[in-house]
Amino acid sequence: MSTYRDFTAPIGSRRAPVLRTVGPRERRSHLTAPRVPTVGIDIGGTKVMAGVVDADGNILERLRTETPDKSKSPKVVEDTIVELVLDLSDRHDVHAVGIGAAGWVDADRNRVLFAPHLSWRNEPLRDRLAGRLAVPVLVDNDANSAAWAEWRFGAGRGEDHLVMITLGTGIGGAILEDGQVKRGKYGVAGEFGHMQVVPGGHRCPCGNRGCWEQYSSGNALVREARELAAADSPVAYGIIEHVKGNIGDITGPMITELAREGDAMCIELLQDIGQWLGVGIANLAAALDPSCFVIGGGVSAADDLLIGPARDAFKRHLTGRGYRPEARITRAQLGPEAGMVGAADLARLVARRFRRANRRRVERYERYARFAEARRSSSQGSA
Numbered sequence: 001m002s003t004y005r006d007f008t009a010p011i012g013s014r015r016a017p018v019l020r021t022v023g024p025r026e027r028r029s030h031l032t033a034p035r036v037p038t039v040g041i042d043i044g045g046t047k048v049m050a051g052v053v054d055a056d057g058n059i060l061e062r063l064r065t066e067t068p069d070k071s072k073s074p075k076v077v078e079d080t081i082v083e084l085v086l087d088l089s090d091r092h093d094v095h096a097v098g099i100g101a102a103g104w105v106d107a108d109r110n111r112v113l114f115a116p117h118l119s120w121r122n123e124p125l126r127d128r129l130a131g132r133l134a135v136p137v138l139v140d141n142d143a144n145s146a147a148w149a150e151w152r153f154g155a156g157r158g159e160d161h162l163v164m165i166t167l168g169t170g171i172g173g174a175i176l177e178d179g180q181v182k183r184g185k186y187g188v189a190g191e192f193g194h195m196q197v198v199p200g201g202h203r204c205p206c207g208n209r210g211c212w213e214q215y216s217s218g219n220a221l222v223r224e225a226r227e228l229a230a231a232d233s234p235v236a237y238g239i240i241e242h243v244k245g246n247i248g249d250i251t252g253p254m255i256t257e258l259a260r261e262g263d264a265m266c267i268e269l270l271q272d273i274g275q276w277l278g279v280g281i282a283n284l285a286a287a288l289d290p291s292c293f294v295i296g297g298g299v300s301a302a303d304d305l306l307i308g309p310a311r312d313a314f315k316r317h318l319t320g321r322g323y324r325p326e327a328r329i330t331r332a333q334l335g336p337e338a339g340m341v342g343a344a345d346l347a348r349l350v351a352r353r354f355r356r357a358n359r360r361r362v363e364r365y366e367r368y369a370r371f372a373e374a375r376r377s378s379s380q381g382s383a
Helices: 074-089 125-130 142-153 218-230 234-242 252-260 264-288 298-302 304-317 335-347 351-382
Strands: 002-006 018-022 038-043 047-053 059-066 097-101 112-114 121-123 137-141 161-167 171-177 292-296 328-331
Touching (some): 038 142, 137 335, 142 161, 171 264, 218 252, 218 298, 252 298, 252 304
Parallel strands (some): 038 097, 161 292
């Protein structure tokens, strides 16, 4: 809220200047963002996905490539992003680029402070990419981007207080209240996957032990299946036969597929992952009290094989159960594209800078053309 002095009183009047109140400037929002195509980039531990997204969340074109090996320099990943954006720009009028990065992004949404599954450490990703691309760039955490997409276009529509949990290589998270992503003072809110749930438990790539994502994520699912197979457990014979003894070929989607076909061990593993998921959700409900939990990421493809046990564990561990409203737990609707769609939609808020620059460039060209035409006309008239 601000004020200004009203000096409109007639000259000579004894009335003192009046302080009038000016309403606060309206926050930029998706409601006022330009309806132009933008590119969303979702960078995970295993893949980089890029897509052109319109203002209604529709994907006009998508590209996907493997994430360069994390032992390489950060520039390798940045080169991959630039190549994807330039490729899409050949066929689409791109006005901004949004990056959903699997890591901690600072409050200014410029630097990736830390990425457990990539080699970024205090990396000025926005500035580096903006220097190479001719459009504005926005960087945010990938789970924040996915939560935004689900709130705008998916399972979270109409919710005022939403928590997103993404189950992929690890666990990501995001908090969205009243149409705003809550990033925290330093930009790293929502890193639920690195809450310690088992003191002294499994080592996590973040450096700690017993993190939640070591018990309820794609990595946890595959680790447990491979350990049982390596021990030649009788319950693992089905999956051992499926991979022809090549234990390293066991993947999360394979476990989900075999569970759907009735493999008892795979069903039990998903139940274990789901129960740990429910325990973590109950803890988050005690701290945040949202109305809805949206479960996304690749592991959520298991659907009720995972979310059913999670709901049961949530009800068993919820503080004050039976005497308080319970948040609903639902699967995300946008699938693996949520982070990409959300990043593109968030980038639409900065696309107006590109449009203004283009408009000024066109206006300068038109003024020059009029000036040149006037010069030619003047020259012809004098001749």
